[in-house]
Amino acid sequence: MNTSVLNLIAYKNGEYKPLGEIGPSVLDFGFIHCDATYDVMPVYDGKAFCYDKHLQRFKNSAERFGLTLPYNNPLDIIKQLKIKNNITVDAFVWFLAWRGYPPSGNPRDLENCPVHFAMYI
Numbered sequence: 001m002n003t004s005v006l007n008l009i010a011y012k013n014g015e016y017k018p019l020g021e022i023g024p025s026v027l028d029f030g031f032i033h034c035d036a037t038y039d040v041m042p043v044y045d046g047k048a049f050c051y052d053k054h055l056q057r058f059k060n061s062a063e064r065f066g067l068t069l070p071y072n073n074p075l076d077i078i079k080q081l082k083i084k085n086n087i088t089v090d091a092f093v094w095f096l097a098w099r100g101y102p103p104s105g106n107p108r109d110l111e112n113c114p115v116h117f118a119m120y121i
Contacts, residue, residue: 009084010120011077013070016084022118029113030098037061038096043121048078048093058095067097067115074119081121093121 006020030036039058
């Protein structure tokens with residue numbers, strides 16, 4: 001993958017950091033068991049296309065997988081990502097959620113797995 005793409009600024013669990021640093025650990029259940037969901041939303045002329053529909057679909061999918069999403073305002077995150085990455089043209093925004101690795105280390109301990117939430121543009 002192009003290293004410049006990995007240097008784009010992304011959002012994960014309340015922090016903005018390079019896209020190359022937001023991915024799951026190989027121990028995360030989102031990686032091992034595909035216990036994850038995502039949605040992709042286009043942004044045209046600076047406006048999120050069908051924002052409510054994309055966000056609701058993402059939330060419905062997360063709920064179906066039992067992934068509790070943190071409260072945040074994705075529109076604020078999108079604005080910050082556009083600024084931090086100097087995006088002035090049309091773009092795509094990815095919403096991602098996945099189950100992490102439980103602190104107990106028990107592979108059946110789904111209730112105590114952290115849920116990671118990330119976005120990138």
